[in-house]
Amino acid sequence: MEYLLDGFADGLMRVLRADPQVMLAAWVTIKVGFWATILASLIGLPVGFLLAMGRFRGRGFAITLLQTSLGLPTVVIGLLAYGFLSRRGPLGFADLLFTPSAIVIGLVVLAVPLVAVFSMTSVASVDERVRETALTLGASNGLVAWTVLREARFGMMAAVLAAFGRVSSEVGIAMMLGGNIEGYTRTLTTAIALESMKGEFGFGIALGVVLLAIIFVTNLLSRYIQRS
Amino acid sequence: MxxxxxxxxxxxxxxxxxxxxxxxxxxxxxxxxxxxxxxxxxxxxxxxxxxxxxxxxxxxxxxxxxxxxxxxxxxxxxxVTLLAQEPYLFRGNVLLNVSYGPRARGMNISQANEEAEEAIIKTRCEGLIHRDAAKLSGGEKKRVALARALAAGxxxxxxxxxxxxxxxxxxxxxxxxxxxxxxxxxxxxxxxxxxxxxxxxxxxxxxxxxxxxx
Missing domain, CATH: 3.40.50.300 (P-loop containing nucleotide triphosphate hydrolases)
Structure with a gap:
């Protein structure tokens, strides 16, 4: 028990004095999380919107595929991306393995289905009268689509924030594609895994506290957006 | 005719x-x-x-x-514009809602607002112009929707x-x-x-x- 309490105390002290190693891992986490969320949103939001609004052949299959990929284990994504990015893989020429960019690529694969499914749900739940009101007020097809999008914007923002929360707390992809290089690809989650195994429980706690703080703030923002 | x-x-x-x-x-x-x-x-x-x-x-x-x-x-x-029995007001304030039709027809914001304000006066909604549409009563919503239909021209x-x-x-x-x-x-x-x-x-x-x- 004493071991745990000492760990918590040590962790809190490290957070309070802004331990450089903790802050560096936090910075890498936020950086890769930010870019992965941006890229995943650029792909996932239009996909979600099209699936909610469009009526085309294969739509049902595409939705099922996306929903299934929500449950993809992160190590499987990491493994596949590793295969593509390794020297012998089709993208090996880009020499991205064990760089922050490699982590971003893996996280994008993880986050796209999440953003797409959440945004699809939010667009599909927009009141049917929105479309009809826009039509009868003389809106063009483009403006009708924009109006629906505008009505769903809070749900879509919540989808983006949920994706950020998810990629920030991910460990398998960051470990496999980033290689856990200190100050470069070491994220909060991979640092926790490493430090705990080394017996540095306090350090692990400090990293965990910062990670939880990031996710907590993200969820607060998400809740605020949904309530407004 | x-x-x-x-x-x-x-x-x-x-x-x-x-x-x-x-x-x-x-x-x-x-x-x-x-x-x-x-x-x-x-x-x-x-x-x-x-x-x-x-x-x-x-x-x-x-x-x-x-x-x-x-x-x-x-x-x-x-x-031809239809005012539905239970009209839907878009997120945002009354002016934004009423100016939707003129904006849809390609008017710039100030022209659209002028059109909207005229319709707002006709429907006695002057006091509601900057109110959040989601917070209006049923009667107010109907008058705003009527103003919006009128402004659509x-x-x-x-x-x-x-x-x-x-x-x-x-x-x-x-x-x-x-x-x-x-x-x-x-x-x-x-x-x-x-x-x-x-x-x-x-x-x-x-x-x-x-x-x-x-």
């Missing part, structure tokens, strides 16, 4: 024939009252006339031209049960506004199950029952 001409217009919801109109005509500047019990087909007829529902058959013309239904019928939708307004579920004060206000619109010469097709309010207006009555004109 004849604006609407409907002949042998039919509409089905799945397999049920809910509209079977032999002949209905509406002339320019006319006020047509669509009456009938709930479920008699008033709303469906108005939605067909607005170009929002595609009928299964028959002839339906606006100013001599066949109506194009659905999304491709932009030209018709800019001439349509030649013909289709009003679906404009005074249903309203308190006495709001009903009186809406009736007053409709009478002013009628006097201004705009073509109005108004559905109602309480036609007494229109007793002082010169109107043409079209009574519906089970989707047919009776």
């Amino acid at each position: 004849e604006v609407f001409f409907l002949d042998n217009v039919k509409f089905r919801f799945e397999t049920d024939l809910v509209l079977d109109i032999e002949r209905v005509t509406v002339s320019s500047g006319e006020v047509v009252l669509l009456t009938g019990a709930n479920g008699s087909g008033k709303t469906t007829l108005l939605r067909v006339m607005a170009g929002l529902l595609t009928p299964e058959g028959g002839v339906i013309r606006y100013k001599g031209e066949p109506i194009i239904f659905g999304k491709p019928g932009l030209e018709h939708r800019r001439k 349509a030649e013909t307004l289709l009003l679906d049960e404009p005074i249903s579920h309203l308190d006495e004060e709001n009903s009186k206000l809406i009736v007053e506004i409709i009478k002013e619109l009628a006097a201004s010469g705009i073509t109005l097709v108004v559905s109602t199950h309480i036609p007494e309010w229109a007793s002082t207006l010169s109107v043409k009555n079209v009574r519906l029952a089970y989707g047919r004109v009776v």
Whole structure:
């Protein structure tokens, strides 16, 4: 028990004095999380919107595929991306393995289905009268689509924030594609895994506290957006 | 001049024939009252006339031209605006809602706001202009939706049960506004199950029952 309490105390002290190693891992986490969320949103939001609004052949299959990929284990994504990015893989020429960019690529694969499914749900739940009101007020097809999008914007923002929360707390992809290089690809989650195994429980706690703080703030923002 | 001409217009919801109109005509500047019990087909007829529902058959013309239904019928939708029985107000304030139609027609923001403000005055919504649309009462929402329909600049307004579920004060206000619109010469097709309010207006009555004109 004493071991745990000492760990918590040590962790809190490290957070309070802004331990450089903790802050560096936090910075890498936020950086890769930010870019992965941006890229995943650029792909996932239009996909979600099209699936909610469009009526085309294969739509049902595409939705099922996306929903299934929500449950993809992160190590499987990491493994596949590793295969593509390794020297012998089709993208090996880009020499991205064990760089922050490699982590971003893996996280994008993880986050796209999440953003797409959440945004699809939010667009599909927009009141049917929105479309009809826009039509009868003389809106063009483009403006009708924009109006629906505008009505769903809070749900879509919540989808983006949920994706950020998810990629920030991910460990398998960051470990496999980033290689856990200190100050470069070491994220909060991979640092926790490493430090705990080394017996540095306090350090692990400090990293965990910062990670939880990031996710907590993200969820607060998400809740605020949904309530407004 | 004849604006609407409907002949042998039919509409089905799945397999049920809910509209079977032999002949209905509406002339320019006319006020047509669509009456009938709930479920008699008033709303469906108005939605067909607005170009929002595609009928299964028959002839339906606006100013001599066949109506194009659905999304491709932009030209018709800019001439004829429907005020739904339970109108939806977009997120944002009243001015943003009322200026939607003018903006949809390509006006810049200041022109659109001017148009909107004019409609807001006509519908006695001046005090609501910067209010959040989501926080309005039922009567206020209806007046704002009417202002929005007016600002859209349509030649013909289709009003679906404009005074249903309203308190006495709001009903009186809406009736007053409709009478002013009628006097201004705009073509109005108004559905109602309480036609007494229109007793002082010169109107043409079209009574519906089970989707047919009776």
